[in-house]
Amino acid sequence: MPKIVVDPVTRIEGHLRIEAIVEGGKIVDAWSSGTMWRGIENIVKGRDPREVWLILSRICGV
Amino acid sequence: MLKSKDTIFDGLYSFGVSRRNFIKFCASMSATLALSSSAVPQIVEALEKKKKPYAIWLHFQECTGDTESILRASKPSIAQIVLDIVSLEYHETIMAGSGHAAEKALHDVVKNQKAKYIAIVEGSIPIKDGGIYCTIGGRTALDIANEVCGNAFVTLNVGSCSCWGGVSSAKPNPTGAVGIADAVSGIKYVNLPGCPVNAENITATIVHYLTFGTLPVLDRHNRPLFAYGKRIHDNCERRPHFDAGQFVRKWGDEGHRLGWCLYELGCKGPMAYKNCPTIKWNEGISYPIQAGHPCFACASNDSWDVFGPIYTRAPHVPGAGYQATADKIGAAVVAGTAAAVATHAAIRTFLGYKQKEKFAKEKDEADKIK
Numbered sequence: 001m002p003k004i005v006v007d008p009v010t011r012i013e014g015h016l017r018i019e020a021i022v023e024g025g026k027i028v029d030a031w032s033s034g035t036m037w038r039g040i041e042n043i044v045k046g047r048d049p050r051e052v053w054l055i056l057s058r059i060c061g062v
Numbered sequence: 063m064l065k066s067k068d069t070i071f072d073g074l075y076s077f078g079v080s081r082r083n084f085i086k087f088c089a090s091m092s093a094t095l096a097l098s099s100s101a102v103p104q105i106v107e108a109l110e111k112k113k114k115p116y117a118i119w120l121h122f123q124e125c126t127g128d129t130e131s132i133l134r135a136s137k138p139s140i141a142q143i144v145l146d147i148v149s150l151e152y153h154e155t156i157m158a159g160s161g162h163a164a165e166k167a168l169h170d171v172v173k174n175q176k177a178k179y180i181a182i183v184e185g186s187i188p189i190k191d192g193g194i195y196c197t198i199g200g201r202t203a204l205d206i207a208n209e210v211c212g213n214a215f216v217t218l219n220v221g222s223c224s225c226w227g228g229v230s231s232a233k234p235n236p237t238g239a240v241g242i243a244d245a246v247s248g249i250k251y252v253n254l255p256g257c258p259v260n261a262e263n264i265t266a267t268i269v270h271y272l273t274f275g276t277l278p279v280l281d282r283h284n285r286p287l288f289a290y291g292k293r294i295h296d297n298c299e300r301r302p303h304f305d306a307g308q309f310v311r312k313w314g315d316e317g318h319r320l321g322w323c324l325y326e327l328g329c330k331g332p333m334a335y336k337n338c339p340t341i342k343w344n345e346g347i348s349y350p351i352q353a354g355h356p357c358f359a360c361a362s363n364d365s366w367d368v369f370g371p372i373y374t375r376a377p378h379v380p381g382a383g384y385q386a387t388a389d390k391i392g393a394a395v396v397a398g399t400a401a402a403v404a405t406h407a408a409i410r411t412f413l414g415y416k417q418k419e420k421f422a423k424e425k426d427e428a429d430k431i432k
């Protein structure tokens with residue numbers, strides 16, 4: 001079973017990896033993974049709610 | 063990858079950038095670099111004759127805001143100029159190839175242009191747990207940075223995350239995010255912090271290198287002095303209101319509508335070093351303070367923790383003695399007003415401290431619960 005890996009997937013924001021299993025010219029199974037994590041959910045815990053928007057807006061700058 | 067014209071001007075010309083706009087661009091670069099007008103012909107000559115240096119743009123723990131900053135840049139479509147001033151061989155957001163083709167482009171430059179290319183890095187590097195929190199092509203960000211930045215002529219850290227960790231490194235820094243120079247030792251680098259970086263500062267740094275063969279003068283944090291030599295507060299258009307004691311007290315109050323100083327709303331402009339008030343954003347249209355929001359020192363190290371809470375008045379104001387100077391010169395009634403402002407400031411300083419203490423305590427408790 002040949003496995004195709006595309007990493008990095010370009011022209012997107014962030015880091016994405018695609019893995020696919022090919023059988024007889026058809027994709028029979030596939031996985032996508034975001035390969036970057038910052039834990040921003042944990043960073044905003046316990047902060048002054050008024051500044052949380054400034055932090056969360058930095059999840060994606062596109 | 064993107065285009066193959068030899069000199070920078072050739073490339074621009076093929077994009078339809080006129081000679082007039084090209085000269086205008088060179089003049090604006092000279093101004094950004096705080097050089098005299100006599101430097102303009104030198105810049106023109108360099109960009110007309112020099113070959114484009116190779117560049118690799120890496121993304122680690124980031125939001126692509128710095129790339130957006132470049133792509134949304136302006137006159138005469140600076141996007142073209144920035145993208146054309148260097149021969150950009152690898153940039154995940156805009157390159158055509160994916161997967162192996164992308165990785166090959168990267169390796170080719172590292173191998174064939176060793177110690178000659180510029181590495182431009184956006185985003186921090188997570189060093190916790192073996193670096194697993196950011197991987198590209200199955201390799202960790204740390205591994206890639208070691209290879210690409212370690213072999214570059216110079217690394218330009220664009221945006222606060224690649225300079226010192228930025229928002230990813232805000233407490234409790236879940237992934238152990240650090241800036242590039244903290245992760246890869248012994249590299250030659252320039253820090254261009256900001257959240258995001260201002261495209262004009264990247265371009266000016268590269269233009270300086272192309273014109274004079276050297277990097278611009280840097281401060282002790284490796285930031286170019288032309289962009290980070292002055293505080294926001296030094297060139298802020300609301301500064302006369304600060305000096306006169308005219309502060310916005312509440313969002314949307316009369317002072318806010320009149321464009322008074324945002325210090326009481328938490329403005330960190332007096333501690334933040336960057337050229338926002340002069341170069342601004344969106345083709346020089348505006349920047350946060352002009353739009354009515356206090357500066358939160360996005361370009362400073364640890365801005366999320368040391369400079370916060372964002373909407374709390376800064377406890378210390380370097381240079382707040384201006385009011386005293388005004389007292390001496392001004393009439394008695396002015397002195398009276400200034401004294402009242404100073405007293406108010408003292409009370410608020412105390413409150414600021416209290417609030418900060420309270421906040422820190424609450425944060426500690428929140429940490430304990432975790």
Ligand code: SF4
Nearest residue numbers: 298301323324329331
């Ligand atoms: S405190 Fe902020 S708004 Fe007020 S003058 Fe300084 S930089 Fe400008």
